[in-house]
Amino acid sequence: MADVPSILPLRLTDVTYQARGQTLIDGISGDLEAKGRSVILGPNGAGKSLLLRLCHGLLQPTAGRIEWAVGNNERVRQRQAMVFQDPVLLRRSTAGNIRYPLHLHGTPRREQQARVDEALARAGLSAVADRPARVLSGGEQQRLAIARAWVARPEVLFLDEPTSNLDPAATRAIEELVLAVDQTGAKIIMTTHDLGQARRLANEILFLHRGRLLERTPVTEFFAAPRTAEAAAFLKGDLLC
């Protein structure tokens, strides 16, 4: 594996997305590097989910380019994964959900079980491995979605508001899991509108407002001295959308 070139950085050049005459993502440029956890922060409707979908390749920009370091071929998709704001769990067991991407990618059967067990353990789901995924609690479902996204060892993991409907304890469990995934070497690119979470998880902040990338700064700098009035207002809790 060592001689396989990384798919990162991901280069965005003037990425724009328009729908129904509205510009929802407006001229975003920049490289997402292999190092560090990037957190896209912004109020509701800023375009965070859209930006992740564009990066992940689920949507095509209406203008501008999104390019992986190795080009945008079919195989690049298998080397990234995304946890959606509302993950869709398959109508199978917890373990069956985690096994699914391995099955899709053609991982040899004898390797599958060990990988599934490891992902279950990491996500703290070993005890519910055989339970139907859709009867799990909200927090368990979210951990399952992360485990399923991680099991095929993606180089990049996109997470869209992974804790939006969870209580503090479940949120902490998710954040610990995200950090554990980060430790395994996957690049974390996530969105949140939770300031505490951004502070705890981010190395760098990408502050998004009305489809525009207003600033991109290391996390300590962002919270100590935001560069734009919008970011300052958002930090004070005055920016609604």
Added chain:
Amino acid sequence: MTDLTAAFALALDMLLRFDPDLLEIVGLSLQVSLSAVGLAALIGLPLGAAVALFRFPGRLAINALLTAFMGLPPVVVGLIVYLLLSRAGPLGILGLLFTPAAMILAQCLLITPIIAALSAQTVADLHEEYDEQLRSLAAGPGQTLVTLLWDGRFRLLTAILAGFGRAVAEVGAVMIVGGNINHATRVMTTAIALETSKGNLALALALGIILIALALGVNLAAMAIRDAARVRYG
């Protein structure tokens, strides 16, 4: 009235004794209809899923045909298969007319559109929910089709049960292509028609009771599957 009571008593007696004539007819019925539904599922499930998922030439035509054929009267299906299999027909050389194979073919033709149409609906609904997630996981078209069929398995099973219910209860198609030959192609529905017209009510009633029980059983099974699926898989 006494005739009826006597017939009913005789019917119960036949059921409880496992009357061999009765068993033979029931056995052939089940064999024909289960084979037909198995074949129809093998064709109808992937066909319906493909119609729901993919754009390909002829897709609209197939869709229209499926919808049109869903309500086809069994006698018409029987007539079509008869024409196909009759000595002068395109498949006449096979010599299948008035055999159980012909009956399986006719029932299969009758219920494949039903299973395919229900399968298309189920898969289309699921696809709406799964599409983005599956694309994110880099599932190919074939993998997507198999995934949606598997995750829709409970609803599809009820579609298959509905197909079986229709096959086992229809009389027109098997009458025409099977010919209702004793010990060869006589099934429950054709036997009921014949025995009733001969005034032999006991056998007709006994078979009728089994048909009703089967229909009930199929419906109960469908309901149980639906409930179990809702509890387990949401």
